[in-house]
Amino acid sequence: MSQTKTINVEASLDQGFTVRGAIGEHSLVIDQPVSAKGAGLGPTPLEMFLFSLAGCIGTIGRIAAFQKKINLKGMHITVEGDYNPAGLLGKPTDDRMGFQEIRIRAVIDADMSDAEKEAFLDEVCHRCPLHDNTRLETQVVHSIA
Template structure:
């Protein structure tokens, strides 16, 4: 059975965008050097953070299920993109990340091979990793106010 997750984002002054998600108020923005107010991370940074956070969360769940004493994980997520595309400048590149790299350090009493198998399983179970890997269909439409 599918479950729907919904987030409403509202444009604020300048480049700031706010969202109330459950009990949390989140803000994304652009740095002051890019004419933003620096009230939060950029959307690109937030996406990469969400991927790392999802992997860490699924790691905790999988470790609990497998009775692995997971002391911690440090996940670095890097992405390469062409800023000309999002600025509307002529480029042959698409606007999105060309590559996303996930670098994970796993603190657990496991061999290197066991850690790799664990990471492979965690990434296979992570919804965000799956969305990025398989090119999830995205639809957009205008809603009248």
């Protein structure tokens, strides 16, 4: 039985590279560094994407810890990805436009063995919607409004 939930995000690009969005009661800004002709007002879209993945893993980690009655004191999540910027700059490349590889490392502060922490992280990543979207193909539809 599917109980699909839709999440909506709206963003606006005005002058330069600054993209502003209102998500619920929060305002967000994505930009490019000054060295790339941006205003440097926020992280790049790629940085925000990786941050969102780290945030999702942390959130699912907290949910899983509550459910399993694990005293999770905290998690430090590092997410890094490799990509070739040639494609997004309109230059020829044989590489895909997105990340070639994304690596996730987590330091888990809990009274668990290393094997238990590894199993916990495996479960968290399996349950994380953004991890799922980066691992599996997701249909993306675009159109002019």
